[in-house]
Structure formats: structure tokens, C-alpha cells
Amino acid sequence: MVDKVSKVWLDGKLIDWDQANVHILTHTLHYGLGVFEGIRCYETHDGKSAVFRLREHVRRLFDSAKICTMPMPYTQDEIVQACLDTVKANGLKACYLRPLAFLGDGAMGLGAVNPTRVAVVVWHWGAYLGDEALKKGIRAKVSSYARGHINATMAKGKISGHYVNSILAKREAKSAGYDEAIMLDTQGYVAEASGENLFMVKNGEIRTPDLGSAILAGITRDAMITLAREMGIKVTEGRIARDELWTADEVFLTGTAAELTPVREIDDRTVGEGAMGPITAKLQARFFDVVKGTTPDHAAWRAVV
Numbered sequence: 001m002v003d004k005v006s007k008v009w010l011d012g013k014l015i016d017w018d019q020a021n022v023h024i025l026t027h028t029l030h031y032g033l034g035v036f037e038g039i040r041c042y043e044t045h046d047g048k049s050a051v052f053r054l055r056e057h058v059r060r061l062f063d064s065a066k067i068c069t070m071p072m073p074y075t076q077d078e079i080v081q082a083c084l085d086t087v088k089a090n091g092l093k094a095c096y097l098r099p100l101a102f103l104g105d106g107a108m109g110l111g112a113v114n115p116t117r118v119a120v121v122v123w124h125w126g127a128y129l130g131d132e133a134l135k136k137g138i139r140a141k142v143s144s145y146a147r148g149h150i151n152a153t154m155a156k157g158k159i160s161g162h163y164v165n166s167i168l169a170k171r172e173a174k175s176a177g178y179d180e181a182i183m184l185d186t187q188g189y190v191a192e193a194s195g196e197n198l199f200m201v202k203n204g205e206i207r208t209p210d211l212g213s214a215i216l217a218g219i220t221r222d223a224m225i226t227l228a229r230e231m232g233i234k235v236t237e238g239r240i241a242r243d244e245l246w247t248a249d250e251v252f253l254t255g256t257a258a259e260l261t262p263v264r265e266i267d268d269r270t271v272g273e274g275a276m277g278p279i280t281a282k283l284q285a286r287f288f289d290v291v292k293g294t295t296p297d298h299a300a301w302r303a304v305v
């Protein structure tokens with residue numbers, strides 16, 4: 001359950017949590033044409049709070065809206081401010097932020113062009129896959145559901161309706177006793193997990209699917225590539241086959257919610273030593289130092305609340 005907070009930003013105003021309701025004929029609720037973001041705000045080493053890569057997330061929200069031909073009734077600066085105001089109004093030191101742009105009620109049918117409405121909700125959200133997962137890693141299964149073809153699913157958009165595919169994959173994996181689903185694309189190459197990007201390590205080098213494939217351009221993915229290269233680790237973007245994962249030395253997932261989660265088993269095969277590998281561990285430690293501002297570098301990635 002999400003713990004109730006005090007205020008929600010809706011259509012330009014901070015309103016009470018209990019007032020943040022929509023009509024049953026809200027268009028997006030029926031057809032899924034809506035766009036959203038997931039962003040984390042961390043408590044920093046000095047007791048302040050900082051939102052990680054806020055501008056990049058807001059930029060992606062607007063890119064998603066453009067892909068969906070949804071006009072945005074606010075500027076990017078206004079949504080950045082709305083995010084900061086919503087965190088402040090709720091007095092949370094660390095939280096998850098969910099900006100959502102959706103088509104409101106009015107007309108129904110696929111041709112309807114109801115005005116876009118925008119909300120920002122924040123709540124406390126701990127480790128997405130659990131605290132244990134961050135340390136010990138998770139068990140994943142390649143899904144029977146493929147990521148949509150690049151010309152069917154607009155994977156560069158974080159689009160509400162796309163998540164049916166992810167939810168089916170996640171439910172399938174969970175009901176078979178695994179923690180997470182890894183999804184292949186329609187050609188059979190590794191794409192991403194249900195809500196995370198995927199990386200593998202082999203012989204000291206990192207590989208991850210390229211942005212031309214059916215994956216979301218993860219902002220954590222981008223941060224991880226930057227940090228790894230700064231640490232002198234080679235990172236290559238390109239196609240990965242399923243059995244390359246089985247024979248990798250390390251595999252890990254990245255995402256705003258999942259942060260950097262090691263994968264210790266895939267399709268009942270142990271990955272590496274079956275524990276967090278040394279490169280994953282180094283990168284995870286560096287990631288948490290950067291998001292929490294324990295290290296002064298990459299200050300531009302931290303929007304102080």
C-alpha cells in the first residue's frame with residue numbers, strides 16, 4: 001500500500017490527497033494513452049534532499065507526450081517546479097515522484113482529443129525489489145512475452161498502455177517463483193526487464209542493448225554508462241543473445257525504482273558466482289554515492305529541493 005501524503009499537484013495546483021480524484025470517463029483509463037515518469041528524491045549526506053536527474057526525467061516526459069501527440073499544457077520548467085513544490089509540500093526527505101500526463105474526460109472513442117491533464121504525486125517507496133535484492137541479487141526468468149516490435153510499441157515513450165506487456169511478464173515470472181522477467185525483442189534478442197534496463201559483464205567489460213532496440217532510454221542506464229566509463233570500465237552497446245546472459249560473469253538491472261539490482265540467476269542457471277559480482281558492487285556503491293551526494297561530483301544530476 002502507498003502511504004498517504006498530504007498534497008498532490010493536479011492541473012497546476014497543490015490540492016489535498018483526498019481531493020485528487022478523476023471521473024470514471026477519464027480517457028486514459030480506458031485506452032491507455034497517457035505518459036508518466038518515475039523519479040527518485042534522495043536524502044543527501046548533509047540532511048537535505050535532492051531529486052536525481054529531474055530535468056532529464058521531465059524532458060523524457062515531454063518526449064513521451066510528443067510521441068503520443070499529446071499537447072502539454074505546461075512548460076518543462078513548470079513541471080520541474082511542480083515536482084520540487086510537491087516534494088516540499090509533503091515534507092518528505094526521500095521519496096518517489098510520479099508525474100503523469102493523461103487525457104481527461106469529455107469525449108469518448110479513439111478519435112477524442114480531450115485536453116491533457118497533468119498530475120505529480122509523491123510517496124515513500126523503499127527498494128523496489130527489496131533490500132535483500134540490492135545486496136544479494138534476484139532470480140530472473142526470460143519471459144514468454146516479447147517486448148513489442150519497434151514499429152508497434154513506441155519504446156522510447158514511457159506510455160501508460162505499454163505497461164500491460166510489462167505487467168503480464170512480471171505476473172508470469174512471479175507466479176513461476178521468480179523475482180523479475182527479462183524480455184526479448186521480436187527478433188529474439190535481449191531487450192530489458194519489465195521495468196528496468198539490463199547490463200551484463202563478461203571478461204571485465206560491460207555490455208547493454210543499444211538505444212535502437214525496443215528499450216526505454218533509461219536515465220539510470222545513462223548514468224551507469226557514464227559512471228562505468230569514468231571508472232575506466234569499457235561499455236559497449238549492442239545486441240545480446242539469451243545464452244550470452246547465461247554465460248555472463250555478472251548481470252544487473254538498472255532503473256529509478258530498482259536502482260542497481262544484481263541478477264544472481266537466470267532461467268535456473270547461476271550467473272557468475274551466484275552473488276553480486278565485483279564490477280556490479282563497485283558500480284552500485286558509486287551510484288549510491290552520486291545520488292546521495294556523498295561525493296561532490298555530478299552535482300548537476302542532483303536538483304536540491
Ligand code: PMP
Pocket residue numbers: 038158166192193194195196197215216217218219220221254255256257
Ligand atoms: N525500462 C522500462 C520498461 C522501465 O519502465 C524503466 C523505468 N522507468 C526503465 C527501463 C528504467 O528507466 P529509468 O532508469 O529512467 O528509470
